[in-house]
Amino acid sequence: MHRLLIVDDEPYIVDGLFELFAGLPHLELDVCRAYSPIEALEWLERARIDIVLTDIRMPLMNGIELQKKINRQWPRCKVIFLTGYDDFAYIQEALRNGIVDYVLKTEYDEAIVKSVEQAIHTLAGEMRSEQIVVEARAQMIHALPALQKEYLLGFLADEVPANRLDSGWLKELKIALNPEEPCMLVVGRVDRWEDGATYSDMGLLMYAVQNVAKEYFGNWRFQPVLADRKTFIWFIQTETATEGREEKTDSFVHGTLESVQATCRELLKLPISLAAGSSFVPFGKLPAAYVQLKKILNLGLGQANEMLLTDRWYAANDLQSDGDHRSGAGEPDREKWRKQISELEKCLENSQQEQFGKHLDQLQAAILTEPYRYGLLLESYYSVMTLLLSHLNEPGADLASAIDLDKLTRFDQHGSAAEAFRYLRVASEVLFDRKRDELDERTSWVTERINRYIAANLDQDLSLTKLSEQVYLNPTYLSRFYKQTMGIGLSDYIAEARVKKSMELLRDPKYKIHEIGAVVGYASAPYFTTFFKRMTQMTPQEYRDANR
Structure with a gap:
């Protein structure tokens, strides 16, 4: 659009x-x-x-x-x-x-x-240029992105304090950032791959996404990081000082993200979701911003595809929780076990119930293979239990009515190890049900607020931009989200609302036709007549005559 x-x-x-x-x-x-x-x-x-x-x-x-x-x-x-x-x-x-x-x-x-x-x-x-994919192929065989990724992910994980960021290192690694200047962080992900996509295809397209963004932010300092196979992070800075015009630069970045998302969809046939900061912040605040943006992306909205959200929407909807919870790491010789716990955590964060069940089955099969280590069994159970509890135990949650906490938090309450793992699955089902309910609630909040605003302002500006300001969403994403959720485009819904109101008023003879047109947003009577006839195949007068 x-x-x-x-x-x-x-x-x-x-x-x-x-x-x-x-x-x-x-x-x-x-x-x-x-x-x-x-x-x-x-x-x-x-x-x-x-x-x-x-x-x-x-x-x-x-x-x-x-x-x-x-x-x-x-x-x-x-x-x-x-x-x-x-x-x-x-x-x-x-x-x-x-x-x-x-x-x-x-x-x-x-x-x-x-x-x-x-x-x-x-x-x-x-943006229809084959050069995007050509450059992506060349970039794949270059070692520099791996070094940039290691350094910047270490910074976002608080392993490299902001006051210790070495400008020399940044320059040597060709990281186009200035740690003395504010920065805007964007966290994105590929929502889904086409069936049959190979590992090589995924890598190539991930680099292509970064090149699309680089093209749009050509005059800015732009540093991409590929966090994993489908997640990426963008650091964005202006080349020149922005004092006194911060709102314009913020607006430009958010508007440009719309274009990046659209180009990936149309040119690369790749749906991506993006979560961005609402403003530029000092480098020292980026690790905290990273944690929040990841959560925004994981919470989702609507069908959780091709989202374009900001931390302003996050704050406006009061979605903050007590904080992030991370599972403990095992010893180096248990890398496979640690990876399984990590995958379970990712499934919880991304609301992937089916994948969670598969990883839990794999963990159970590995742990309960005879002879098994009782200590590792307990650590596995309590690691998964802690992950579940950290997501279940949110402010306002009535845990006692949803789950038997004594049974969940005590391994010795179960008759066998297999029974204990079955109860972990029961707890996970409670959690995923709650996540679906919360997603539905957030989705309803947006659609109901939009519908109420339209009904109360039929004579006012009902552009996408105006409507998006009512729910703190990007205009392009709001249009797509509304159609996905409601099954009708916003413009069609507005037109139907105006026709419905017009019909109601036309049945009352005390209103003149030009007055009715003004009530539903048409100051010009001829334009109102054209609109009404296009929607109903009748002029307003014909409709009035037919309903006397």
Whole structure:
């Protein structure tokens, strides 16, 4: 989905173009309106803008000046000038600044739509380059990423204090970061691999994802780390000082993450989820931010695919828990046992019930093979029990009604080792049931809040950006999440809500048709009539006459 901003100081032009593009669902546009250049600048700071359709001659700031500001804020944004003047001097300067097209206001709607379609095509083609995969293949055989990974993961695990980060080491390892400057952290994962993907395919695509992100953050300090086969971490810093414009840089990063996610989906056929900090923070706070972002990603929302979340959403929903719990490590000669415990922990964090059961069976089979070591048996039982208890024992949880704590925490309460492990499975089922309930609750909170806001604001701005601000989610992700969850697109839901309200009011003769149009967001009676007929195959008057 691309975001189109329409800018003109004549409201009837803005509203007319809004209705034009709102009636073209195949373009998949989130259409926003600005009735002045100042309002357009506000939009540029609120959300990523892909295409701007703007008048040239406006009070306070002309289109050329606006275009320059757009280029600084969103360099990939495509600008189309809509003008009533065939002014060669204006157009010549605009072309030098990189506009995509210009259309005269005297031309028909088809010319305007064609120009926007061309801009969409240009945006889609910019990242269609085989060079991404070529560079990824070369990067795979290079040893440097492994050294970078070891150093930076050690830092995030608090093994390398921030005040001991060696600039010389960073430079030698070609890590493009400055520990003296604030940094934004992003934690991402590949949600699923295509069936039949080989280990080599996965590695190649993981590097391709990093190259896509590097392309978008070309003018920034950008350092990727591949944490494991499907998880990655991005350190992002600006090349220049950001004092006084932190909100713009934060907005740019979050908007650019939308583009990275979309390109991975469309070009690489790879769904990825991203959790990002809401702002740049000092290097010393990155380890704590890393723990929180991992939890945000693991908590999930909706179908937990292609998520785009920030710690602001996390804080707003009061999802903090007492802290992270980690299992103890065994001796070096028990690497296989330690790995099994680690896999169980990952399954709990990622809500993978089936995989948890398989790993628990494997652990049980390995431990209970005769002759077994009683000490290792106890350590295994209590390690898994501690993992389960750490997830079950969250604030407000009524453990006593869900599980027999005495039986869970005491191995000697079971008649045999096999019986003890069966009870661990029972406890895990209670936990996974609770996780599903919590996921449903978080999902319902978002959809219900959105639906209530739409019902109460049918006459107001109901753009994706405005709606996303009500639930602290990324606009593009909100659109995808809502359709996955509710089975209907947001734009379709809004249109149906407006039609339903219109029908209700049309059955009451005391309301005039133009008044009803205004109540459901159509200040212009002709536009309301066009919308209503498109949705019902009847004009408002015909519907009123048929329901007297």
